[in-house]
Amino acid sequence: MDQPTGLRELKKRRTREAISNTAIELFFEHGFDQVSISRIAEKAEVSRRTLFAYFPTKEDLVLHRIADHETESARVAQDNPDAPLAALRAHFLDGLERRDPITGLCDAPEPLALYRLLLGTPSLAARMFQFREVGEQAVAEALAQRVPTLTARFAAAQIMVVQWRLCEDNYEAVAGGTSADDAYPAAVEAATHAFDLLEAGLGRTLGFA
Known part of the structure; x- marks a missing residue:
C-alpha cells in the first residue's frame, strides 16, 4: 500500500536532515576536503545514489543548513x-x-x-x-x-x-x-x-x- 503524501514527505525530510547532519559532523571532525562522499553515505547508511538524489553536490550538504x-x-x-x-x-x-x-x-x-x-x-x-x-x-x-x-x-x-x-x-x-x-x-x-x-x-x- 502506498504511503500518504504527507508521510512520504516527512520521511524525505528526515532522511535529508540525517544525511546532512552526518556530513557536517564528519566535516567538523576531519575537514571538508578530507571526507569523501562514499564515507558520508556509509556513515549515514544510504547509497551514494540516494545521497546525490538529496544533495547534487558535496557543497550542498553544508549549504543546506x-x-x-x-x-x-x-x-x-x-x-x-x-x-x-x-x-x-x-x-x-x-x-x-x-x-x-x-x-x-x-x-x-x-x-x-x-x-x-x-x-x-x-x-x-x-x-x-x-x-x-x-x-x-x-x-x-x-x-x-x-x-x-x-x-x-x-x-x-x-x-x-x-x-x-x-x-x-x-x-x-x-x-x-x-x-x-x-x-x-x-x-x-x-x-x-x-x-x-x-x-x-x-x-x-x-x-x-
Whole structure:
C-alpha cells in the first residue's frame, strides 16, 4: 500500500536532515576536503545514489543548513514594499537581539564551527559568493516592483554588501574571542549606522525609507 503524501514527505525530510547532519559532523571532525562522499553515505547508511538524489553536490550538504536564508532579505522587502529599508533594518536588529547565526553574532559552538567551515574551505567560500548573488538578485526583483530595474539592481547591491559586511564583522568579533553578548552593543551601533547611510543614500532619493 502506498504511503500518504504527507508521510512520504516527512520521511524525505528526515532522511535529508540525517544525511546532512552526518556530513557536517564528519566535516567538523576531519575537514571538508578530507571526507569523501562514499564515507558520508556509509556513515549515514544510504547509497551514494540516494545521497546525490538529496544533495547534487558535496557543497550542498553544508549549504543546506542556511538555504532558508538565501532569499530572506528579499522576502522582507517583498512584504514591505512601501518601506523596505526600514523593514530590513528592523529585521536585522531583531536578528542581532536573538543572536541569529545568520547575523554573525552567535557564539554557540556549532554555528561558529559552521562559519569556519564555510569561510575556510575554498569551494564552500565560492558557493557562498553564489549564495550572496542569488540573494541580491532576489532583492532586486522585489525592489523592481516599485522602481526601474536598473535602479533596483544597484540598490540591491548596496543593501546586500552592507548586510554581509555587518555579518562578517560580527563573526570576526566572536571568532576572535568576544562573547556575543559583549559584542552586541557594537553590532547594534554598526548596524544602525549602516542602515542610516543606506537610507540617506537610497531612502530619500528613491522612496525606500
